[in-house]
């Protein structure tokens with residue numbers, strides 16, 4: 001199923017295309033356990049019980065694999081290769097191919113989660129589209145949680161890396177170098193070098209540069225509010241267990257209220273239907 005069409009000509013990075021099968025070695029699922037536990041706690045702060053969750057940009061489903069036992073997850077990614085990788089890890093989850101900027105599933109969820117895939121949104125117009133997608137799929141009383149790796153306010157150049165090996169001898173590792181070519185815009189650059197060793201020992205090195213969003217905290221809060229959410233940044237979310245993500249923004253969708261009209265003889269129920277929450 002393909003839901004939503006790409007809103008613009010974006011680069012399709014090799015990491016999420018022909019290299020997608022290496023994702024479980026490059027960024028092993030176990031590394032997401034603590035963050036998933038923390039985010040599960042944040043999801044539980046919604047005004048309604050949270051069971052059905054839409055995960056936008058779910059990638060290889062590594063984060064999702066730690067939530068799937070207690071939540072009913074629908075995993076969306078625009079890469080068929082990443083979805084195939086995720087299906088192997090999360091066979092019990094619904095998987096949908098779609099673009100988080102334009103996706104419209106025609107149903108709502110108790111919560112919407114947009115983890116590090118939000119990094120691939122690099123313009124404010126596209127960020128507003130993703131937030132709108134989250135809003136229209138969020139049930140009244142539900143919560144949308146966004147977990148970008150970077151914000152413009154806190155970005156610092158640097159480097160890092162990681163990786164792991166499989167029992168069959170395959171190894172996947174990466175190094176990264178982060179920089180901000182122009183601090184006045186909304187994106188930064190990460191140069192990656194992937195070292196991929198096949199089971200027979202054949203090793204190749206793949207390099208590619210990703211452009212990743214780094215928006216101002218104030219922009220996040222403004223766009224969330226403009227979409228109809230009650231917006232908050234991570235520091236005001238009072239749920240702490242497990243490992244905190246570096247950045248976190250939440251949007252809470254108001255519970256529907258029944259409008260009450262007054263007449264000279266007293267209050268009467270509104271004309272059917274419910275009040276809008278935005």
Ligand SMILES: C[S@@+](CC[C@H](N)C(=O)[O-])C[C@H]1O[C@@H](n2cnc3c(N)ncnc32)[C@H](O)[C@@H]1O
Pocket residue numbers: 016032056057058059060061062063064076077078079082098099100101115116117118120121
């Ligand atoms: C870093 S990976 C996500 C990894 C994921 N958190 C996990 O646990 O495996 C980023 C993902 O975002 C997806 N992505 C980027 N832009 C997207 C968009 N506009 N709509 C849907 N998915 C997108 C990529 O295809 C990629 O799978």
